[in-house]
Amino acid sequence: MIEMGDGKLYGYAGKILRIDLSKGKIVKEDTRIELLKLYLGGTGYAARILWDELEKGIDPLSPQNKLIASTGPLTGTLTPSSGSVEFCFKSPLTGIFGQARAGGRFGPKLKFAGYDFLIIEGAAEKPVYINIYNDDVEIRDASRIWGKTVHETCKILFEEVGDPDASIACIGPGGERLIRFASIMVDYDRAAGRCGGGAVMGSKKLKAIVVNGDRSIEAARPDEFYEAAKEALEVVGRKRMDLGRLGTIGGLTRLNESGALPAKNFQTCYYEYAENLSGEELARKYLIKRRACFSCPIGCGRYVAVPSGPYATPPHEGAEYETTDMLGVQPLLRELEPVIRAGYLCNTYGIDTISAGNVIAFAIEAFEKGLISEEDTGGLKLRWGDPEACLKLLEMIIERRGIGDLLAEGVRRAAEKIGRGAEDFACHGKGLEIPAHDTRGTSKNLAIQYAIGNPRGACHIEPAWAALWDFSRIEMELRELGLPWPPPE
The missing domain is CATH 1.10.569.10 (Aldehyde Ferredoxin Oxidoreductase Protein, subunit A, domain 2)
Known part of the structure; x- marks a missing residue:
């Protein structure tokens, strides 16, 4: 499913980018195949990293917390709605596992840069942002954009990096002020809103992450995958439920x-x-x-x-x-x-x-x-x-x-x-x-x-489809997903 006989990792970039803001250290690691086999990727893999690496009882707004941007095997492919990214961390709002998803294109861009996961740890002494393009990774000064709104920040950074095709995840003053439900915003208006990930970024003095790349994601059987993705796109396009x-x-x-x-x-x-x-x-x-x-x-x-x-x-x-x-x-x-x-x-x-x-x-x-x-x-x-x-x-x-x-x-x-x-x-x-x-x-x-x-x-x-399945007063085209309609008593 993940590793074929030729030793290649299909559906994944195969690398993790780990950045320690306290030390200014940038490390590239191999994505762990044994964890992919357990969790596939995405939130499950990120949750396992947090479980293994966070000490019990840490303050979510301390440098000991970690912020993980995670993707899955379909992220950045032709599969419909495969543009999301999951940010995972210990939540400053709840004190337990925190997770927030944003649409847009940050997840695919991270994969195109060559990384399945981005792990941010530690905290900078002054405001910084991270710029990623393939193997070129920099921690840059963000003093001049600290205090700017999300829209101002995105406009300035798109101009500064000179790459309108990049994707930006950033915080506004809400994250800087450590509002416990501050969001991480992607490309102006896509929100990873829940659980306070923006406050975690603010506590690390991390204003933004800019990412782009030109690498591709390989499928084990490209022709079959293309046909399956094409069929899925057609189904989703037909059954849009007025969205x-x-x-x-x-x-x-x-x-x-x-x-x-x-x-x-x-x-x-x-x-x-x-x-x-x-x-x-x-x-x-x-x-x-x-x-x-x-x-x-x-x-x-x-x-x-x-x-x-x-x-x-x-x-x-x-x-x-x-x-x-x-x-x-x-x-x-x-x-x-x-x-x-x-x-x-x-x-x-x-x-x-x-x-x-x-x-x-x-x-x-x-x-x-x-x-x-x-x-x-x-x-x-x-x-x-x-x-x-x-x-x-x-x-x-x-x-x-x-x-x-x-x-x-x-x-x-x-x-x-x-x-x-x-x-x-x-x-x-x-x-x-x-x-x-x-x-x-x-x-x-x-x-x-x-x-x-x-x-x-x-x-x-996450319980949305299960909820709709027993919400029998509304037909939500669940037959297309293989669920019986109306649901059995």
Whole structure:
């Protein structure tokens, strides 16, 4: 499967790039075949490295933590949707295994440079970024871009390296300020958002990683692989479940009708104004064009803008389903413009939209219950349906200003600090804020995954197909994946 009789490693680059920022040391190692046979690659391989190499009880924001960018055997191939990269680390938000995935092209570019995994350890004394092109690897000074937003950083670095075809993973001020749910952003707007990987990068004074290469990935039987990939591309292209036309936000009204749309800090799973925040509304008023990740026929990315008005927002890729629910439905906003603005701020300052929306809704409920006051919020009245208050509170979180400093620690820590029953409505699994799929309207499977089934906490990604399989009220083209429909009782 991995190593053929000719001794070649197919589907893999065969190398690991390890960089110690404390020592300024760059080492290239062989990818371990015995671990590939156990885990194939990707998250499993990275988790094993963390298990073997991290000392028990380390502070996730200390130099002892490691950040691993991981790929799998299909990354960078013709296989549909093979452009993702997984970042793995000990999470500063949960204190356990952390994992965050980003689409785009960073994963393929890492493979094209000749590496299956990139391991970052230690911490630099001053801000740095890493530039990788095949065997040429440099640790460069990043002092002049420290403090810049994600969009500013990407623009500067693309110009500085002179390679528009490269891929950039970077942090914004959110990561620099060690916000515990800071994201790692890829090529402007693709977010590895969950678990606080951006804070891990910030603690290492690592502003960005730039990568490109010109190496190829070999298949053991190229002709057969090409035919299989071609067939998969055709199937995925046909069965896009409206993702191409409306993007992930297209599922918002469908989930609302099924009683699976979390609103008002999970107090309810139906929102009467969901149509105002729908994919159709986005397409009518704010959509500029679609965007797709590497080797993906779907193109679910939405390039959007709000051209004028109080919520004017420049063109960017955003308005995903999770973002729209968490920053729009959860605080009960009734129009898309402030939601688009909030999502843009999260992206360019580098924080997770899911966690950000959770802590905002939590804060509104805490204010409503009298557990925090205007004195705590600096005079800001937190009310459901108030876009101005939501945006101001988001800015306070981004800046770690006032009560925003507490909320930047995540909903679990904030609730523990506030006390007096706040823990009862702090919605998280193992410290990771719950995403925008209400288990009361989806599946028992997903509820179990949120509570105990996923090692990183409340996650909707890895149990997604299992959840859809027993979510028998929606036909999701699962026959094409070999699953019976309708599912058996």
